[in-house]
Amino acid sequence: MSALNTLEGFIHRHGDRIGRGLMVLILTLIWIPIGVVVLMSFAGEGVLSFPPETYTVRWYAEVLNNDDAISATLTSLRVSLVATPITVLISLLAAYGVARYDFRGKNALQALLTLPIIVPLVVTGVAMTLFFGNINLSSGFTTVVIAHIVRTVPFAALIIIPTVIGFDRTLEEASKDLGASELRTFRRVTLPNIMPGVIAGGLLAFTVSFNEFVYTYFVRDTATQTLPVYLWGLIRYGFSPEVNVISVLFLLLAAGILLVAVSLTGLKQVILRG
Amino acid sequence: MSVLTISDLRKEFGDLVAVDDVNFAVDDGEFVSILGPSGSGKSTILRMIAGFETPTAGTIEIEGENVTAAPPFDREVNMVFQSLALFPHLTVAENIGYGLVESGVPEDERRERIAEMLEVVELSGYQDRNIDQLSGGEQQRVALARAIVNEPKIVLFDEPLASLDRKLRQHMQFELQRIQEETGITFLYVTHDQEVAMAVSDRMLVLNDGEMEQLDSVETIYDKPASKFVAQFIGDINLVPASIVEANGTDVTVDSRGNRIHVSDAAGRCVDAVSLEEGADVSVGIRPTGITLGDPDREDVFSVRGEIQNRGYAGDETVYTIDTEYGSFTANTEDRSYDIGDDVTVWWPADEVYLFAPETETASVSDGGGEP
Known part of the structure; x- marks a missing residue:
């Protein structure tokens, strides 16, 4: 007990210093490797020395002139741009069902929609591969899109369901009371009010999809090479400066999406009135 | 002529009889309160008149036309909600003009009528404000303006003043009476607060457990209560x-x-x-x-x-x-x-x-x- 008391007293006295130290440690662990990658993408000597002695944008030019990299980027965009709207639609329908109707297994549905986030990726990866094989759906663009939808629905649902549940339905009654039909009410009141949540859910789904690797690796064919898969291929044959550049591009995309999300919520008033 | 006629109105929710054979008529330009304790069915009656609930039995007529089965957007009544239900994504002017847009009023006329209405509720110049910039009292006025601007046959009130403090509530009561006299629109006001009901209405309908206890002038209900319930509930x-x-x-x-x-x-x-x-x-x-x-x-x-x-x-x-x-x-x-x-x-x-x-x-x- 006394040891515990001593420890407790120690934490009590030095709690703020311990906290600060931990924070620095965590930040270091998270951000230093990322910083190194960014730095190395400009390294004149490629991957040979750290810290770099000279700086260059040559590797960026190389990636931009690399047909395989461009093609992988376009494949990733195509997959994500097809999967995201479908994911948003599925999440929106589920959210409506959960928010508006009473049915058996309603709580279970909500849990089952979001819980896959914690299911080990390889388990679902194997399951999907077996399933597609059983129904004779050959690997390719379609299976990758389906896998991405499976992967992103829990994330989108996590944001969109509370948005729809939190929407005050009295506003819809007020709209109908003022002469607007069901459809007009959805367009003039419901949609503008749930839009920020739906967009946020969509952006998250897009980000997750664009970064998706494990499922894709299981269900793809060789022709369907997304950017993360292409990156994986590069690393297998040793580090190249290109890897760093593509990593930075991922980082920029994530930051860009974050900025879009922030500006959308900031400009919410303007957009919603349009 | 009655602007509103309620006949044998009944509403059941499962085993619960929320409204039990209610009959009454409201004359054009009247200010009538429906008064009862919580759970007496008063809001349910209002929601059936607005079209949000379908009666189990009975009819609702507005100016002689049977609207019992009509959807809310096909009824010439407008409601001031308990929560006000102002549209948070729209400005004051857009809130008030919402119904005018739906009924196809051209923009110029819309702008004019919104300005006039803001004058009536003493919020001139508030057109471009956001709803969350308004005080509670101001929001009440916008909600009222949004209902009245459409010139409905009846304005329904679902206890919108309940959330205000006493002083503001009393002030809004006078305002309601003034606006009702100015516009001549029939007001049907639901409340559990006998003080508000007695202050504003021409006639009161006292409800208990879904049944009508008494419908009379305020004075008559106080002086000649029709039942012990009424005597105890009103004063x-x-x-x-x-x-x-x-x-x-x-x-x-x-x-x-x-x-x-x-x-x-x-x-x-x-x-x-x-x-x-x-x-x-x-x-x-x-x-x-x-x-x-x-x-x-x-x-x-x-x-x-x-x-x-x-x-x-x-x-x-x-x-x-x-x-x-x-x-x-x-x-x-x-x-x-x-x-x-x-x-x-x-x-x-x-x-x-x-x-x-x-x-x-x-x-x-x-x-x-x-x-x-």
Whole structure:
């Protein structure tokens, strides 16, 4: 007990210093490797020395002139741009069902929609591969899109369901009371009010999809090479400066999406009135 | 002509009968309140008139047209919601103009009517404000303007003033009356607050457990309550168990523990169906405002000794709680000369007496006030 008391007293006295130290440690662990990658993408000597002695944008030019990299980027965009709207639609329908109707297994549905986030990726990866094989759906663009939808629905649902549940339905009654039909009410009141949540859910789904690797690796064919898969291929044959550049591009995309999300919520008033 | 006619209206939610065979009509330009405790079905009636609930049975007619099955957007009624339900993504002007857009009013006329309406609710120049920039009182006015601007046949109010503090609420009551007089639109106001209902309405419909208790002018409901429920719900009432010891038609003498009072027009003082036979048990009811403290200045009064338990001020009047042999009495009087602990005689004359069917319990009841 006394040891515990001593420890407790120690934490009590030095709690703020311990906290600060931990924070620095965590930040270091998270951000230093990322910083190194960014730095190395400009390294004149490629991957040979750290810290770099000279700086260059040559590797960026190389990636931009690399047909395989461009093609992988376009494949990733195509997959994500097809999967995201479908994911948003599925999440929106589920959210409506959960928010508006009473049915058996309603709580279970909500849990089952979001819980896959914690299911080990390889388990679902194997399951999907077996399933597609059983129904004779050959690997390719379609299976990758389906896998991405499976992967992103829990994330989108996590944001969109509370948005729809939190929407005050009295506003819809007020709209109908003022002469607007069901459809007009959805367009003039419901949609503008749930839009920020739906967009946020969509952006998250897009980000997750664009970064998706494990499922894709299981269900793809060789022709369907997304950017993360292409990156994986590069690393297998040793580090190249290109890897760093593509990593930075991922980082920029994530930051860009974050900025879009922030500006959308900031400009919410303007957009919603349009 | 009636602008609204409700016939045999009934609404069941599963096993629960929320509204039970309600019938009433509202005349054009009237201000009618539906008053009842929570769960009495008053909001359900309003929501059926607005079209948000479908009646189990009965009909709703607006200007003679049966709208029972019509959707909310096909009815010429507009509602001011309890939560106000202002659109948070729209400005004040866009909120007020919402219904005008739906009915295809051109933009110029819309702008004009919104400006006029803002003038009526005393918010001129507020067009471009956001809803969250407005105070509670201002939001009330916008909600009201949004309903009235469409010139509906009836404006329905679902206790929109309940959330305001007392002073603002009283101010908004006057505003409601003023706006109703200016526009001439029929107002149907649902509330559990008898004070608000009495202050604003021409007529009140008192509901209890989904059933109509009484529909009358405010004065009639206070002076001639149709049931003990109404008497207790609209203003307080003190009750004394008694029995009739002499009866000559409607000229009776009631006795309570030797305390006697002679009521010459007993039939007109009866609230429930009371037997006026000799020996029948009755409850004698008395409004707190009908009580006088001190020695009686006339003959033939009912008087009880008691001790002042509590006193409080309600504007010009002082509200005393007096402990008597019948239990706790409430008295409202302009007389401020008594203090807590004083012994006092409580009395009232025969013309302030109501006669109710006997109570099963012996204690008096004086807690029928407005709060649920």
